[in-house]
């Protein structure tokens with residue numbers, strides 16, 4: 001990246017990360033959105049200006065708090081630190097130190113004083129059955145709280161699969177009538193960041209775009225930012241050469257599984273799931289930590305109609321049959337790497353037993369966090 005006159009020293013102190021790490025992060029976000037150096041600097045400058053911090057009202061509906069947990073568990077540069085510095089988090093039902101009616105009053109005051117300026121983040125599904133009685137906060141149903149907060153919001157982000165389309169709560173027979181924010185707020189534009197949990201980097205990229213440009217990024221017909229959800233997992237998966245060559249694992253721990261072959265026959269839903277998991281991975285962007293990376297089939301956690309709706313073992317609908325031109329050679333991964341893959345197979349089986357739990361063992365993005 002070319003340098004500018006911008007003074008990063010105050011930002012370094014505030015965020016507790018080096019200039020180089022922060023710029024690397026902004027460049028990564030800008031590149032993943034399809035933008036260049038100039039956008040990265042624009043993002044850095046937007047973060048540096050405290051006046052551009054939008055007030056945020058963050059509601060929780062039916063969910064496990066996984067999206068907030070995923071955000072808080074990230075390491076260097078701390079996405080949690082960054083996001084909490086990038087925005088003014090005025091109301092968050094699980095992070096607020098206060099509780100009770102006083103906090104609800106503050107929420108209303110913030111919304112009143114910032115009409116048309118605050119960002120509404122919805123985490124969790126919204127139950128519609130029996131007039132919304134299955135989820136109440138501060139004596140108010142989630143339906144009423146969402147409608148009230150959405151009324152004067154500058155933008156609305158549904159964070160996680162539950163908020164995006166109902167998630168696990170909406171699985172048949174869906175006794176509470178759970179839906180996502182877009183299905184409830186049908187007269188509003190809702191940006192969705194689905195995933196169980198969603199990748200925090202997709203959330204922060206969306207918020208960074210909003211803070212920098214004052215508008216939301218381009219989205220698809222399900223409200224998903226195109227830069228993050230424009231491609232099928234199957235298109236970017238590093239096991240894809242095995243799929244095209246007909247080399248499949250057929251049981252957890254079998255020879256194909258140990259060798260890192262394609263997981264399609266174990267029920268992988270990568271061929272029908274749009275997400276950037278193979279490119280971003282989890283636990284701070286890198287480290288091979290994502291379901292397929294640790295030997296477990298993708299179960300389509302982010303895809304409406306797939307995750308929590310199709311059985312794990314069922315075969316996926318293959319939407320792209322033609323192999324892309326630019327694929328690497330098949331890596332048989334035998335010999336010295338087989339032990340690692342066997343470990344990954346075990347980890348994958350464990351992940352299968354605990355679906356929905358976060359992936360394991362973080363790796364720091366800033367492992368070469370030297371000063372620039």
Ligand code: SF4
Pocket residue numbers: 233234237238239240241243261262263264268269270271292298
């Ligand atoms: Fe990767 Fe799954 Fe596609 Fe196989 S079916 S290439 S494991 S996404």
Ligand code: F3S
Pocket residue numbers: 195196233273275277290291292297298299300301302303
């Ligand atoms: Fe979810 Fe599949 Fe990615 S299970 S985390 S969409 S690989």
